[in-house]
Amino acid sequence: MSKSVVIYGGGIAGATLATQLSKHANVKLVSSLDYFEVPMAMPRVAVQPDYVHQAVMPFHSFLKGVDFIHGKLERFTGEVGHVIGVDGAEHMLEADISILATGSRFPSELIRPTSGSTKERHAAFKSTHSAIESAQKILLVGGGPVGVEMAGEITERFPQKSVVLVESSGEILKGTSRKTANHAVKVLQQRGVRFMLGERVLSPAPSSSLKAEAGQAKLSSGEVVDYDLIIWCVGGKPNTDYMQQDFAHLLDTRGYIAVEDTFQMKGKSSVFVLGDIAGIDEVKKALYVRGHVKTVTHNVLQILKNPQAKLKSYKPKTNDNMMVVTLGSQTGVSDVPPIGTVKASWFTRMAKAKTMLVPMYRKALGAAAKA
Numbered sequence: 001m002s003k004s005v006v007i008y009g010g011g012i013a014g015a016t017l018a019t020q021l022s023k024h025a026n027v028k029l030v031s032s033l034d035y036f037e038v039p040m041a042m043p044r045v046a047v048q049p050d051y052v053h054q055a056v057m058p059f060h061s062f063l064k065g066v067d068f069i070h071g072k073l074e075r076f077t078g079e080v081g082h083v084i085g086v087d088g089a090e091h092m093l094e095a096d097i098s099i100l101a102t103g104s105r106f107p108s109e110l111i112r113p114t115s116g117s118t119k120e121r122h123a124a125f126k127s128t129h130s131a132i133e134s135a136q137k138i139l140l141v142g143g144g145p146v147g148v149e150m151a152g153e154i155t156e157r158f159p160q161k162s163v164v165l166v167e168s169s170g171e172i173l174k175g176t177s178r179k180t181a182n183h184a185v186k187v188l189q190q191r192g193v194r195f196m197l198g199e200r201v202l203s204p205a206p207s208s209s210l211k212a213e214a215g216q217a218k219l220s221s222g223e224v225v226d227y228d229l230i231i232w233c234v235g236g237k238p239n240t241d242y243m244q245q246d247f248a249h250l251l252d253t254r255g256y257i258a259v260e261d262t263f264q265m266k267g268k269s270s271v272f273v274l275g276d277i278a279g280i281d282e283v284k285k286a287l288y289v290r291g292h293v294k295t296v297t298h299n300v301l302q303i304l305k306n307p308q309a310k311l312k313s314y315k316p317k318t319n320d321n322m323m324v325v326t327l328g329s330q331t332g333v334s335d336v337p338p339i340g341t342v343k344a345s346w347f348t349r350m351a352k353a354k355t356m357l358v359p360m361y362r363k364a365l366g367a368a369a370k371a
Contacts, residue, residue: 002026003024003097003304004025004026004027004028004094004095004097005021005025005026005028005095005096005097005098005099005300006028006030006081006093006094006098007021007027007099007101008073008098008099008101009030009031009100009101009102009103009239009275010029010033010035010059011036011101011103011112011275012275012289012293012361013101013103013274013275013293014031014099014103015029015036015059016289016293016364016365017099017101017293017297019062019066019364019366020293020297021297021300021301022063022065024301024304025097026067027066027067028067028068028069028093029059029063029068029069030069030073030081030083030091030093031068031069031070032070032072032114032116033070033116033117033121034059034060034068034116034117034118035057035059035118036057036059036062036361037056037057037112037121038055038056038356038357038358038361039111039112040286040352040357041054041357041358042055042110042111043146043149043150043152043326043356044153044329044356046110046128046132046150046153047129047132047153047154047156048129048157049122049125049126049128049129052121052122052125054358054362055356055358056122057362057367058118061367061368062365062366062368064366069083069085070085070086070087071083071084071085071086072115073102073242074242075242076100076242076243076246076247077246078246078247078265078268078271079094080093081093081094081242082242096270096304097270097271097272097300097304098270098271098272099271099272099274100240100257100265100271100272100273100274101273101274101275101277102238102275103236103238103275103276103277104235104236104237104239104276104277105236105237105239106232106234106235106236107206107207107208107232107234108206108207108210108231108232108233108234109124109210110124110128110208110210110231110232111146111232111233124210127210128210130212131210131211131212131229132154132158132161132229134212134229135227135228135229136161136228137164137227137228137229138154138161138162138164138230139165139227139229139230139231140163140164140165140166140231141165141166141201141206141217141230141231141232141234142165142166142167142233142234143165143167143169143171143172143173143195144173144174144234145173146233147165147172147233148165148172148173148184148188148325148327149325149327150231150233151163151165151188151193151327152187152188152325152326152327152331152332153326153328153329155191155192155328156191156328156329156330157328159192162192162194163191163192163193163194164193164194164195164196164227165193165195165196166196166199166201166225167195167196167198167199168198168199168200169197169198171197172184172185172195172197173323173325175283175285175321175323176322176323176325177321177335177340177341179335180321180323180325180333180334180335180341183341184325184327184333187327187331188327196219196223196225199220200219200220201217201219201220202218202220203217204217204230206232206234207230207232208232210229210231211229212228212229213228213229214226214227214228215227215230217230237254238254238255238256238277240257240277243257250265250266255277256277256278256279257278257279258279259273259274259278259279261313261314261315262311262313262314263295263296263314264299264311269307270303272296272299272300274289274295274296275289278292280314280316281316281318282317282318282320283320285317285322285323287322287323287324288317291314291317292314295313295314298311299311321335321337322335322336322337323335324348326352326353326356327348327353328353329349329354330345330349330353331345331348331349332348332349333348334347334348334351
């Protein structure tokens with residue numbers, strides 16, 4: 001295997017690609033975290049911290065035949081990736097194919113830390129659980145899937161707690177139908193969750209801290225919400241700062257990277273971009289990443305065999321309402337085109353809520369099942 005591939009980012013896209021491409025090329029994986037985490041499981045692990053042993057997998061436990069570099073991509077020139085390791089060492093990485101899958105960065109370290117170790121992630125979930133357990137008034141900021149599913153997990157596990165969810169837009173769960181979103185609201189309202197839509201939190205500022213500290217949130221309407229714990233569940237921004245020096249012209253106003261329909265970066269046939277950072281016309285949903293990975297895997301293998309090979313195009317999932325929303329471990333609501341809204345608890349439980357997709361990802365990555 002004389003051909004080489006460097007993958008920047010160890011999330012769903014990066015870890016899956018590393019697993020698949022390592023059979024065909026010399027693969028290096030660069031990540032600021034030393035583990036893969038099933039992102040959908042975060043709300044579950046926050047209330048059931050022992051589940052962290054299933055949902056968080058150290059790369060060394062399953063990445064066979066892949067050279068892992070624990071560090072951060074500081075600059076990408078198109079040919080060279082300048083990486084600073086956690087030990088301070090500098091790496092100048094070149095390869096036949098470079099793949100950018102650096103994902104999003106979030107205000108809250110709970111959703112996804114910017115750096116760290118498996119041990120630190122375990123400790124963070126334990127601390128989060130303690131904070132949730134000790135708080136009586138919990139304020140969730142953000143009405144996307146993370147905020148809604150967090151509300152579902154907390155109210156199922158701790159039904160006596162007061163939960164308020166604030167969302168700056170006039171609706172929750174953008175990216176799915178209003179019928180599906182309204183059903184989620186109805187279920188959570190029956191559990192006592194208070195929704196405050198069209199409200200922005202003016203203070204405090206977003207923070208990664210998850211200590212149970214009493215405070216007051218001042219909203220754009222002038223209303224004040226008391227809380228013992230505030231959890232920021234707002235959406236992320238593309239993690240593409242390493243493009244600024246050499247490829248700022250390929251970044252749109254939001255920071256997404258311009259790509260061809262083959263996922264090749266504009267003007268760079270040997271560079272692929274996928275996942276949250278790809279500038280394609282579809283809502284950023286984890287369930288779409290599987291299609292990204294499938295297309296990129298095919299195209300990379302084709303190029304490794306023949307640089308002039310015809311590549312597959314990807315058709316963005318524009319205006320697709322597909323979404324599976326859990327509201328705890330036993331229920332939820334799904335939108336499954338062309339069927340539409342599925343309110344049956346058993347369906348969402350089997351599709352996602354029971355395991356939060358952890359066994360599926362462990363199997364896909366070749367990680368042994370945990371007892």
